[in-house]
Amino acid sequence: MKSPTALNPHLKNILAKKRKQQGDLSYYSKGIQQGDKVILSQAITILESTRLPDQQLAEQIIEKCLPFANQSIRLGITGTPGVGKSTFIEAFGSHLVGQGKKVAVLAVDPSSQISGGSILGDKTRMERLAHLANVFVRPSPAKSALGGVARKTRETMMLCEAAGFDTILVETVGVGQSETLVHSMVDFFLLLLLPGGGDELQGIKRGIVEMADLVLINKADGERIKLAKKTRIDYKNALHLFPPKASNWTAAALTCSAISNEGIEKVWEQIEKYIKLTKRNLYFESNRQQQAKYWLEASINQGLQTAFYQNETIRTALIKIEQAVLNNELSPFQGATQLLKLFKQRSKD
Amino acid sequence: MKSPTALNPHLKNILAKKRKQQGDLSYYSKGIQQGDKVILSQAITILESTRLPDQQLAEQIIEKCLPFANQSIRLGITGTPGVGKSTFIEAFGSHLVGQGKKVAVLAVDPSSQISGGSILGDKTRMERLAHLANVFVRPSPAKSALGGVARKTRETMMLCEAAGFDTILVETVGVGQSETLVHSMVDFFLLLLLPGGGDELQGIKRGIVEMADLVLINKADGERIKLAKKTRIDYKNALHLFPPKASNWTAAALTCSAISNEGIEKVWEQIEKYIKLTKRNLYFESNRQQQAKYWLEASINQGLQTAFYQNETIRTALIKIEQAVLNNELSPFQGATQLLKLFKQRSKD
Numbered sequence: 001m002k003s004p005t006a007l008n009p010h011l012k013n014i015l016a017k018k019r020k021q022q023g024d025l026s027y028y029s030k031g032i033q034q035g036d037k038v039i040l041s042q043a044i045t046i047l048e049s050t051r052l053p054d055q056q057l058a059e060q061i062i063e064k065c066l067p068f069a070n071q072s073i074r075l076g077i078t079g080t081p082g083v084g085k086s087t088f089i090e091a092f093g094s095h096l097v098g099q100g101k102k103v104a105v106l107a108v109d110p111s112s113q114i115s116g117g118s119i120l121g122d123k124t125r126m127e128r129l130a131h132l133a134n135v136f137v138r139p140s141p142a143k144s145a146l147g148g149v150a151r152k153t154r155e156t157m158m159l160c161e162a163a164g165f166d167t168i169l170v171e172t173v174g175v176g177q178s179e180t181l182v183h184s185m186v187d188f189f190l191l192l193l194l195p196g197g198g199d200e201l202q203g204i205k206r207g208i209v210e211m212a213d214l215v216l217i218n219k220a221d222g223e224r225i226k227l228a229k230k231t232r233i234d235y236k237n238a239l240h241l242f243p244p245k246a247s248n249w250t251a252a253a254l255t256c257s258a259i260s261n262e263g264i265e266k267v268w269e270q271i272e273k274y275i276k277l278t279k280r281n282l283y284f285e286s287n288r289q290q291q292a293k294y295w296l297e298a299s300i301n302q303g304l305q306t307a308f309y310q311n312e313t314i315r316t317a318l319i320k321i322e323q324a325v326l327n328n329e330l331s332p333f334q335g336a337t338q339l340l341k342l343f344k345q346r347s348k349d
Numbered sequence: 350m351k352s353p354t355a356l357n358p359h360l361k362n363i364l365a366k367k368r369k370q371q372g373d374l375s376y377y378s379k380g381i382q383q384g385d386k387v388i389l390s391q392a393i394t395i396l397e398s399t400r401l402p403d404q405q406l407a408e409q410i411i412e413k414c415l416p417f418a419n420q421s422i423r424l425g426i427t428g429t430p431g432v433g434k435s436t437f438i439e440a441f442g443s444h445l446v447g448q449g450k451k452v453a454v455l456a457v458d459p460s461s462q463i464s465g466g467s468i469l470g471d472k473t474r475m476e477r478l479a480h481l482a483n484v485f486v487r488p489s490p491a492k493s494a495l496g497g498v499a500r501k502t503r504e505t506m507m508l509c510e511a512a513g514f515d516t517i518l519v520e521t522v523g524v525g526q527s528e529t530l531v532h533s534m535v536d537f538f539l540l541l542l543l544p545g546g547g548d549e550l551q552g553i554k555r556g557i558v559e560m561a562d563l564v565l566i567n568k569a570d571g572e573r574i575k576l577a578k579k580t581r582i583d584y585k586n587a588l589h590l591f592p593p594k595a596s597n598w599t600a601a602a603l604t605c606s607a608i609s610n611e612g613i614e615k616v617w618e619q620i621e622k623y624i625k626l627t628k629r630n631l632y633f634e635s636n637r638q639q640q641a642k643y644w645l646e647a648s649i650n651q652g653l654q655t656a657f658y659q660n661e662t663i664r665t666a667l668i669k670i671e672q673a674v675l676n677n678e679l680s681p682f683q684g685a686t687q688l689l690k691l692f693k694q695r696s697k698d
Binding site (some may be wrong): 025055059062063067069070081136151154155158291292293294295296298299301302303304305307308321322325326328329332333334335336337339340343344 | 379408409415416418419460500501504507631638641642643644645647648649651652653654656657670671674675676677679680681682684685686688689692693
């Protein structure tokens with residue numbers, strides 16, 4: 001065996017890099033496990049980076065943090081712009097901190113690609129909350145596909161959990177596909193609505209009310225109190241008509257005012273009731289396992305498609321075959337069979 | 350070069366088989382193009398077979414028939430059991446034949462796997478219609494996955510078109526996923542409802558009314574006429590509230606009685622209006638092209654997943670990795686990355 005001094009410069013370089021990276025790794029993993037918010041923030045930036053060395057480092061950080069993750073309550077919060085999501089999260093988050101919780105607020109907002117602004121990017125939002133010692137606020141990852149945002153959010157959640165945050169709030173806008181993604185990574189799903197007007201009139205997509213574990217009529221203050229109460233009753237009745245959930249939980253409807261701090265504590269009481277029920281009937285754990293399986297499968301499918309569509313041979317052939325299909329020279333199924341055969345051969349080269 | 354007599358017995362055998370197959374091929378392709386219903390029926394049976402030589406022959410038959418396909422109007426017809434779908438199709442099909450049309454009736458019914466009976470399997474159904482010279486009735490393909498049913502139905506449609514059938518009715522039960530599949534292979538989508546009671550009360554899945562180009566209240570006869578008219582008005586008003594369709598068509602609501610043959614001709618008038626509009630605004634063609642692209646992509650994704658999940662190495666590794674993910678030793682994304690790496694290596698062996 002050669003002595004280390006006999007190593008060539010190239011190999012030395014690699015080893016040095018590796019040592020540096022291992023240094024980095026323990027810097028991040030220890031920092032996170034000690035609950036250092038600055039290091040947590042840096043680690044999330046590495047996670048969001050598209051550079052290959054960053055991605056490799058991120059993988060290692062996650063591996064180190066995983067044993068300390070999963071010990072939290074994950075809450076999804078959705079509602080259209082204008083419903084008062086950030087004011088609610090300020091009030092709710094402060095209440096949780098008062099209860100001794102450590103709160104992380106994440107955002108999933110793929111629409112920021114289009115609107116150009118992240119929903120949490122506005123520095124003035126949640127300022128009071130963000131400055132509390134036991135709170136960590138992280139805006140939506142920058143312009144990226146929905147799948148990418150989902151992965152980054154789910155892994156960010158794990159790092160926050162490893163850093164000791166026991167209550168994770170994932171905020172999303174209830175108008176696109178993002179709430180389905182968020183729903184598949186949280187334990188409890190909260191829908192914020194305005195007093196008056198059905199969910200469809202408020203721009204909430206069909207199916208979202210069915211996903212909710214709690215419908216919360218916000219802005220129940222001043223002249224709107226009466227209307228808010230009526231809206232609550234309407235939803236209370238409507239929610240009973242939905243088929244029973246797998247969790248055995250019946251979604252509730254409540255009112256609150258994030259501005260006057262009215263009804264905020266009731267929200268947490270509902271969540272506690274939900275957790276008690278679902279931990280007892282074992283749904284809590286089985287749901288998390290279902291979610292993990294779902295993300296495993298979704299990532300596999302995504303990966304298979306990426307490998308296929310990024311393959312140069314396929315890209316060239318696809319143009320021709322697609323044209324042949326559109327000209328009715330090939331059926332779509334025959335076109336697919338030809339492309340898949342080509343992909344298989346190509347993989348063997 | 351060797352003379353043919355120098356061929357070894359094995360090669361001779363292959364050539365003989367090939368000649369036999371080519372004989373078969375021209376038997377089927379010519380028979381279909383001559384509109385022979387018996388040969389069409391035999392070809393569909395080959396299409397539905399899972400035997401490899403049958404599948405290869407089916408591919409060739411489709412290839413021969415494709416240039417003669419696509420010249421038809423494709424109609425999707427959905428509605429829950431009890432709404433009178435088969436009676437309607439009898440009445441409607443007979444009307445179309447009276448108009449000089451050649452009508453093929455296909456069925457997509459994945460639920461027959463569970464109920465054990467194909468919705469068109471009942472021999473007494475549509476007997477009158479099935480015996481008309483210009484009508485071809487084909488029951489749902491036997492027990493098979495939804496994706497398989499979709500492929501077979503779409504290819505059966507092509508064979509029927511090549512056989513000169515210019516109006517294809519695809520029947521499905523409006524309670525599962527099958528109507529979304531059917532919607533993505535037809536030009537016009539018709540929803541049958543009963544007088545009284547909203548679509549949800551009638552067991553119609555959310556979103557199906559939005560897909561409909563025509564809502565048809567059947568059984569508008571006897572004492573039900575008044576209720577049917579009221580239901581029609583309700584839907585007429587509701588349909589106007591949906592966002593405009595890409596086809597620029599506003600879905601209509603009509604009543605009919607399949608038993609007394611009342612209102613049947615109005616249905617065809619609506620469809621003709623729709624075709625005129627969408628051929629003029631070019632939606633008809635662009636929609637078919639979108640559908641072809643959709644089926645190309647869907648078949649590719651299906652094929653990629655089949656190759657992955659049927660791979661022995663992957664099957665073994667998947668069990669371990671899934672367990673590691675459930676034990677929080679691996680994140681779902683890391684698990685997927687490991688499996689995809691393994692699959693790539695494996696493909697290179």
